[in-house]
Amino acid sequence: MQKFGFASQGQMSATGANNTMAAQSSLKTKLGGLEEMIRQVNEEIQFSKREVQMLRQEKEQLENVLSHKSTEVRKNLQVEAERVDEELKRNLGSQKAENVKLQAQIGQLKAEKTQLQQNLIGL
Numbered sequence: 001m002q003k004f005g006f007a008s009q010g011q012m013s014a015t016g017a018n019n020t021m022a023a024q025s026s027l028k029t030k031l032g033g034l035e036e037m038i039r040q041v042n043e044e045i046q047f048s049k050r051e052v053q054m055l056r057q058e059k060e061q062l063e064n065v066l067s068h069k070s071t072e073v074r075k076n077l078q079v080e081a082e083r084v085d086e087e088l089k090r091n092l093g094s095q096k097a098e099n100v101k102l103q104a105q106i107g108q109l110k111a112e113k114t115q116l117q118q119n120l121i122g123l
Helices: 009-122
Strands: none
16 A cells, blocks of 8 residues: 555554644643743833833922922022012112202202303303
């Protein structure tokens, strides 16, 4: 029966058993590889989760610092604006008093000028 390229019943069962064992071994190897890949992926996921958590905490800390600094700057600017406003009011009051004084001097000088002109006319 070998003439036509057919294997005998006994040869087929031995070959089939070898193929089955090879397939099982190959399947176990692939399964082991997949389990290892799953373990590695899980480790990477856990690492990424920890990293995300750390980044969230860092973000929260930075937001708190930013908020605190923003509040501090706002307060400082408010204090500075109030100080500048008071200084401007004080300077405005001084300037008004100086203007009144100068207007009085101008009036006095005009009166003296008029007196001098009248004296010149009288001469």
